[in-house]
Amino acid sequence: MAPNASTTDIAARQVTITRTVNAPRDLVFAVWTQPEHLVNWWGPEGFTNTFIETDIRTGGRWRYVMHGPDGTDYPNLMSFSEVRPPERLAYLHGSGDDPDPHAFEGAVTFEDEGGKTRITMTSTFATAEARDYVVQNFHAIEGGNQTLDKLAA
Numbered sequence: 221m222a223p224n225a226s227t228t229d230i231a232a233r234q235v236t237i238t239r240t241v242n243a244p245r246d247l248v249f250a251v252w253t254q255p256e257h258l259v260n261w262w263g264p265e266g267f268t269n270t271f272i273e274t275d276i277r278t279g280g281r282w283r284y285v286m287h288g289p290d291g292t293d294y295p296n297l298m299s300f301s302e303v304r305p306p307e308r309l310a311y312l313h314g315s316g317d318d319p320d321p322h323a324f325e326g327a328v329t330f331e332d333e334g335g336k337t338r339i340t341m342t343s344t345f346a347t348a349e350a351r352d353y354v355v356q357n358f359h360a361i362e363g364g365n366q367t368l369d370k371l372a373a
Contacts, residue, residue, distance in 0.1 A: 229348075230344065232348040232351070233344055233345045233346070233347060233348050233350070233351050234342055234343065234344050234345070234351065235342070235343045235345075235351060235354075235355065235360055235361055235364065236340065236341065236342045236343075237340075237341045237361065237364040237365060237368065238338065238339065238340045238341075239338075239339050239365075239368040239371075239372060240333060240336050240337065240338045240339070241336065241337050241339065241368075241371060241372045242336050242372070243336070243337055244332070244335055244336075244337065245306045245307075245330050245331070245332045245337045246305075246306045247337075248306075248330055248337040248339065248371075249305055249306035249307075249330050250306075251371065252309070252328070252330075252371075253276040253303070253305075253309070254276075255271055255274040258271070258274070259271065261367070261370040261371045261373075262284075262367065262370075263286050263363075263366075263367055263370075264359075264362070264363035264366040264367055265289075265366045265369075265370070266288070266289035267286050267287060267288055267289065268286075268287045269284050269285065269286055269287065270284060270285045270287065271283075271284045272284055272285070276300060276303060276309070277300065277303050278300055278301065278302055278303045278304075279300065280299075280300050280303070281297060281298065281299050281300070282296075282297070282298040282300070282311075283295075283296070283297045283298075283316065284296050294315070295315045295316050295317075296313065296314075296315060296316075297313070297314055297315065297316040298311040298312070298313045298326070299311055299312045306330055307329065307330055307331075308327065308328065308329050308330070309326075309327065309328045310325070310326070310327045311325075311326050311327075312324075312325055312326070313325075313326045313343070321350060322345075322350065322353070322354055322358075323346075324343045324344055324345045324346075324350075324351075324354070325343070325344045326341070326342065326343050326344075327340075327341075327342045327344075328340070328341050328342075339368065339371075341364060341368075343360070
């Protein structure tokens with residue numbers, strides 16, 4: 221059966237990264253949502269962060285600046301539409317600029333796999349072109365994989 225146009229459109233606008241980590245789901249969710257843990261692993265290799273506001277709950281916001289190894293600062297703002305421990309996070313992710321052409325809807329799911337946790341991160345952009353821009357210019361797939369490598373370590 222061929223995919224319909226809406227399915228194809230969504231797939232062309234998404235980045236999905238999946239990883240199974242050797243840790244229980246409750247712990248992985250806590251490490252993902254508590255600033256004292258996030259500071260130790262969040263972001264690609266060589267990046268550091270300054271957390272300005274960390275309120276990871278439904279209706280909350282996480283505002284931070286990622287500092288690139290080349291000295292570039294990347295402002296980030298996540299506005300959470302759903303936080304369902306220990307299963308799911310859903311949010312709008314952007315820079316805080318309005319409008320933000322690179323903003324996307326994000327979701328992270330945490331599935332129990334017998335003491336391990338399968339993490340699936342999905343980013344859905346407004347257009348395929350917006351997705352491609354972020355993948356090519358911000359190295360979103362490579363950065364997402366590096367971030368999960370750091371979490372797993």
